Every structure is written in C-alpha cells, then in structure tokens.
Amino acid sequence: MSNSPRIAITGSGAVCGAGLTVEKIWAAVINGQSAVTPITQWDAARWPVKVAAGVNGVKNQELVEDRKLHKSISRTDIFGIYAGGEAIKSSGIPSHRETLDAAMVPHFNDRSGLVVGSGGGTYSSNYEYFPLMTESGGDMRKFGAELGSSVNPMWLLKNLPNNVLCHVGIRHMFKGTNACITNQCAGGVLAVAEAAESLRTDEADRIAAVGHDTPIEPETVFGYHKLGLLSRDVLRPFDRTRSGTIFGEGAAAVMLEKFDNAQARKATILGEFLGHGCVTEAMGVVDLRPDGDGPARAIALALLDAGITTADVGMIVAHGNGTPASDASEAKGILCAFGGNPPPVTAFKWCVGHLLAASGILDLVLAIEALRHGVVPGVPTLNEVAAEFSSLPVSRDPQRPRSDVALVLCRGFGGMNVALVVRAAKP
C-alpha cells in the first residue's frame, strides 16, 4: 500500500504463564524455559490432561489495582486490561497527552482508538447459576422467582465479551474508533489488522490493539481433549512425535501510531507494522484443509499488502500449535508460499502455551523482540522435524533472521488463517 501512511509500533505489553512483562516472557523463550506446569485452576489429578501454562500465584490486584472493578469483570478481563494498559503506558502516550494544551485533549482522545480481540467468555461464567438450579430442582417458575436472591446482579456485565474494550477505554480515555473481535483464535491478530487499517484510513491517529483469553477451565480442556487436540505432556511443534497443543492464558497488546506522529513526539519506535492477510478455509468449526491453502493464501495477501516479497522476510513465527493436522498443513502452506525456501521458522507455544484469542498477538510482541535481538529462538522441545515437511527450517537451536522483517501466522477454528508482517526498528 504505497499511498497509505507508515505505522509505528510504539508500545507493547503482555502477561502469560511465562511472566508479567514482555522482558520476562522473552527471557523465558530465549532461555528455553517452558511455562507449562501442573494445572492449578482445579484438582486435575484424575484428568487425562494435567498441564497448562497458567498464570499462577499472581493476585488480580497486582495486575489491576482497582478492587472495586474486580467485582464487575472476570479473570480474562483482568489480563486484557493489564496488558492493554502496559502497551499504552510504555508508548509514552499518556505522558505526552499531559503536555498538551487542555483544549486539545478532547480531540486527542477522540482520535485515540482501541480494538480488542476477546476470547468471548468462559463456560464457568454460567456456573454461578448452579446453586439456583439445584434449589429450584427443575422448577423454572421457582428459578425465576428466586433469581434475585441467588445470582450476582452484575452477572451479565461481568461476562460481557467487550469488557476489556470498555474498561481500557475508560482508564485511558481512548474514545475513538473501536471494535471487539470475537473470532476465536484469530481475535488478537485481527485486532492488530483492524487497528492498523484505521490509521491507514485516517480514522484515528493512534490506536491500541489487545488480545486476551483464559481457556484453562474444565469444559474447554474437556472439549479440546475429546477433539484430540491436547498433548498430555509437552508441546512439540512440527515434531515427528507431536501429540497436541497445551493451553496457556493471558493477554498481549501493542500500541500503533502514525509513523510521522511517533517521530515528531520522539517516541521510542519498536517496529513498523507492514501488512496483514486474512482468509478462511470455510471448512466448518474445527476442520482444516490438509493442503495448507489457508496459510499460503494469508501469507501471499499479507506480503502483497506489505508491498514486499518472500525474499524480504527474515523470519517466520508459525502458529505451531503442536497438533498433528494443524502443524502439517501449516508447514505445507509456508513451504508453498515461500517456494520451498522459507526463512528460519520458529514458534512460541511450547513455552507460553496456546492463549487462543491472545496467542497471535503475543507471538507478534515476541516476534518484535526476536528481531530486535537479532535472533530466531530455537524450539527446545523439538527432537526431529516430521519427515513429510523436513525442509521446514525450524530448529532446536537459535537461528539468525535473514532480515529485519518477521511474518507471524495465526490459525483458528472456522478455518481462520491470518498473517501479519512487521519490521523491527534498530534498537
């Protein structure tokens, strides 16, 4: 897109099982320390799947101090509000706003947008009705009559999928263009894509993108397990013996600004957003095409949008969720799009787990770190790349990026495939 304005990435934030800051999470990835531990959300001793990369031992207040707010939001919202706030604060925009003439602030706020990719809610949110269901014993009349004395009056608000959008907005007075995307795993990356587009079309001057999700709960683990998608022990992306994915939880966020504005206010520029591509394979809820059609088309569209070619891409952060079908078709898609000669490939879910709606945006945040450090992290759980795609340049050991450009791939239910392209600024 030659005519559209350049887009700077001026802030990032993240929380997941590997840490509460981007630095901590990056350190875990580069040092080969997996955040996968025994599940603590419930006693999973009898469960076929006992591990996940949970955010353990962290009080909600450490992430969001406002205790009053905790009553009207859920755990996933805490993560999203925290990561969104970190990205906004680290960009220096709030302190920049304080330097403005007071009369300019309302316009500044109206030109500050926000897009959130939300996990959309949890199964356990409905469990608040269980005591009432037991009391009423199937008598719906009784259920209705005793509702008010049994269930939290704030129940609906607590479980709105767009709570992070609302509360990050209120806390930082980002009042401009906005959206809340509930497209399962694609939510976070599509939030980045839509945020970038609103800068290109001049709907906003600056915009934050957030993704958040909390899939570590019994019904979700049960459902994924029944679909054969979960590993019992280790997530080994692209490995011959890969056996499934492992859940993580948390949130990640980036702050995007028009490049010229960011330079003018002397912001620290982490990188530049170059392009996106989004397609569906239209295969229904969980099926995917074995030929890699979706990833290949998403990559081609993203490169076209970025105005670059495959030769310009220095590294690929794959979705690499560790399931037999997804990794195989993703590898095929990458090899097809890059004509058999892709740049170094890595993936991060072996460390942070699969954060669903937050997974791709967390990968983007880590991709920027990788480029800035000039290293493609190795995948320590990889023993042997599967024979059917052995030419995929994914490695147990760190590799060197071919350039300062990374491509991030994200896949989800509904046959969703999204690719993002970013360039890192010189640190």
Place this chain on the structure above:
Amino acid sequence: MSQRVRVAITGIGMVTPIGNTTAETWAGLRAGKSGAGPITIFDASGFSTRIGAEVKGFDFENAIADRKLLKLASRSHRFALNAAEQAFADAGIRPTAADAERWGFVVGAGMMGVSYEELESVHRHAAADGEFNPDGLLSPDYPADPIAFCRTQTNTGLSLLTKNFGIRGYATAVHTACSSGGQALGTALKVMRRGNVDAMIAGGFDSMLNPIGLSGFCLLGALSTDNDTPERASRPFDGTRNGFVLGEGAAFLVLEKWESARARGAMIYAELAGDGNSLSCYRITDTPPDGDGPIQAICQSLADARLKPEDIDYVNAHGTSTMMNDRSECVALGAVMGDHLPNFAVSSTKSCMGHLIAAAGAAEAAVCALAIRDGIAPVNANFATPDPQCSNINLVTGQSRPMRIRAALSNSLGFGGSNSSLTFRHPDFVEA
C-alpha cells in the same frame, strides 16, 4: 484522494419477531405490528419480566438444506443461516468456487454460546448439589460428544455461515453488545473499501431468550415489566417507557461494489455510505446524559458519507425504550443536527421488533435500506405520552409516514459504551 469504493446493498434477509422473511418483517413494521408477547419458549412465569419478542413459527429443522451442518447450529445460528440464504436469494448473486476467495463475511454474533439444556447437562453430571465438581465431566455417563463443544465456540456461527455459503475471503465476527450488528456492517464497509474483497455478506444474529439470558437482563432491571400489555411494553421516547423488550433474530445484507451491481443489472436498495464509531468511556451500562460518544459516532458517519445534517431525511434510532438511553440519544441528535432537527423523521423500530441485541444494528440497517427503497419512514409504535426531554425530535407517531428519503442514519449504542452510526443513501441521490 483516489476514487473510493462505493458499496451497494443488493440483498436483504431477515428472521425477526415480526416475520420470518424480509417481506413479512417489513410489512409488519410498516403496519406497526408488535412482535412481543408472553414468553413461550420456556416457563418464564416466575421471572420479573415474562414477556419477550420471540421469532414465531420458524422451521428450525429446515433452516438450511445441509443436515450435517444444522446439527452444529444453535437457535440463533439457524436464524442466521436462514436469513443469509434469504439475502443471497434476494440479491440474485452468491459465491461460486471461482470467486469464493473474493467474498467476505462479517457477523455481529451474540454472546450466548451454551444453551440452557447444555448447562442443565453439566449441572446434572457435575454440580447436582449446586457446587461445580470438574470430575463430574469425566463420569462415563456424561455425554462425551464434542458436537456440543463445537456448537458453543465464539465463532461457531461464522464457521457455519462461511462453510454453508462457501466464502473463503476475509471473515470475522465482532461483539460489542447492542451495537454488534452496526459495527459488523461498519467493518464490512471498511473491508470492501480497502479492497480485501469484491463482495460481502454482513449482519448479525442473537437469541438471549433463554433462562440465563433473561436472568441477566432481569437482574439489571433493564427490561420492561409490563407483563400484562406486552405489545405496548416497548415504547421508545414515550414519557412512560420503563425498559426494553428482549427480542431475537437475524438479519443479513449482501454488499457489492456499486459498479459491479449496476453492470449485472441488480436492484440496489441503497448505498451503505458511511460508518462512524466511538467509545463513550463513561460507564458500562449508561449512556452519557450529554450525548458525548454518540455525538462523535454520528458526526463521523455523516463525514464518512460526505453528507451534511440537512441531507438526512430519516433516522432509525437505537431507541431502546429505557429512560436514559432515549434521552441521551435525543441530546446527541440535537447536538449534531442543530436547526435541521425538525426536518427529518425519527423512529425506533424496537417499538415493534423488540431489542435483537447483537442482531439489532443489522436488522435496523436493513430497515433503513427498505425505508429508502419504498419511501416510507416506519412508525415508532406505542407513542402516547410525550417526554419533554425527548420532544426535540420529529417522531413518526400514529402510522408510518410516506416520504422521500434521500439519506438515512441508523444508530446503535451498546453496553460497554461502543457507539455505531451508519449512513445510507438513496440510489437516485448517489447518481444525481
């Protein structure tokens, strides 16, 4: 600035409490027919609100031809699949294997994933005493069928729709509570303009008419409790209004590039001309009394459509029939439209349809397109007592008003403070 893609609305499909087709819904709205009544889907006799606007006589088993896909479809997904099929049939165009990658899909999806029956099953097996015991899910008699799980993913509706209609381009789902449908159409407009696709279908679907959904709104005190007069319970802008009526349904619009639609001789309802959206950043359920938030959304929508307030002839208001929302919306309209305020007609079709939540903005966009095509501003039913704080607007009372509509606005203001405003233009006005 280069030539912007102009977007034509060429097909409409609706399943609403007023009717299971676009024609039936539109006829009902013109006649001011109410879709509200006592709730029949489940025994709501113990709830503080026992009325709702249900979809009636819908053939759930034949919503679409694909039986296998239908098994994965919840109540609101079936409304969606059927409404989208209607929209394609109406447009006379649909994706083919050759152009599937150039078609996109945007939906405003409701927040309710799990049906009450599914929740009862979990309760029975894992929480019979009221306390959830996860190990109950592992018991051999708990249904281990992943179909229920697949049915309840946040993008299940989108997944079924893209598969059923073979759409392989840009696809996404949004949820900003009551403004979801409006934001879905706004997103679709942007995706068309930036050239990611050549044609799209966009809309919304929802059903919260189940024990949990009704509970959520009853607990908040957001619903009208006029249980004895359901057809009069939704009365936006009336001085005695006391809450909204919960509805359900789906609406979809087929969007094409203007020139392509003209080239194939398609009937164009209207241009989807402008989108504006903002965050109120005020409180989660309240709209700001001074209209801050909605004001910016309406202004941006007009500017995006390159129109002035005097170009607007009809506004389909969010008009939920809650005290606060309707006042705030009137303040916002006053602030943006100024002296032009008496010159355009305003109505809330929620007076007839009830509040379709995530589908509301899509259904009301469809109403704007129909109003433009037929030159009729549909009635704001049930208005009897003026509210001095809502008397600044030129409300369509009594009966629907035949009038030329050059351009129309549709507002959606959601819980969480997301505001969406869409602008539509008459084809003659576009090509004049």
